[in-house]
Amino acid sequence: MTAAAAFLYLDAPWQDEDAAAAGREASRAGSAPATPTPEVSASPKASRSPKASKSPTASPEADESVDPASVPKSGPGTFTVARKGVSSGGGGKYRYRVEVEDGIGVDPDSAADDVAEILSDPRGWSTGGASFRQVADDSAGLVVRIGTAKTTDKLCGDYGLDTGGEVNCRGGKNVMVNLDRWQLGSPTFDGPATGYRALIINHEVGHWLGHGHETCPGKGKPAPAMMQQIKGLEGCTSNAWPYDRNGHYLGGPSVP
Incomplete structure (x- = not known):
């Protein structure tokens, strides 16, 4: 595993190119990373997410039988x-908070799990090295919020980002997760919603840690977690994780 110097994105706010348009269309149809200081408000990004080789434990309300019509907009x-899970002791390089919009059918403690x-x-x-x-x-220094599409659009819009009711974003210390994506996954993702x-x-926290977008490193290889997989895999396979089980970084060429 290769060590890398820490760096931060301090440029003006930006979002994934055509991210919102790609999300709406979808609904119709390396080197080791760096580590930042959590207090910094890095540049916002709007993006989307795909597949884990093994899914994390699902929240009870997020099984694969969720009716799309039941997810509030x-x-x-x-x-x-x-x-739940809050620690008052030491440990952990970066402190984060999890928040869930009220009345949307997701238990905050389950989401935090x-x-x-x-x-x-x-x-x-x-x-x-990011604990x-x-x-x-x-x-x-990092806040993960899960909210409805309308609320996500509003909060991401505060950073000048157009999430189009479809995608997630990261602005400053805030990661805003669209409820549809959290509960339903994505039709472009080869795996369950819980894996998505x-x-x-990983993608949005990766932005917070200072990583930009990457692209497919070669046909048949795992797509980088920092790839905009919602826009297509370019021959790669869906993948949700920045590293494999052997600790090798699953990266690809940087996207300018």
């Missing part, structure tokens, strides 16, 4: 902070 815009499992998975960013500790206060969650978290 709008909510009150208020959030409840997850308390999923996020914690993804962040601690040996195929995740922890292999690159995380869940908190429930303003000491969090791993790509959502």
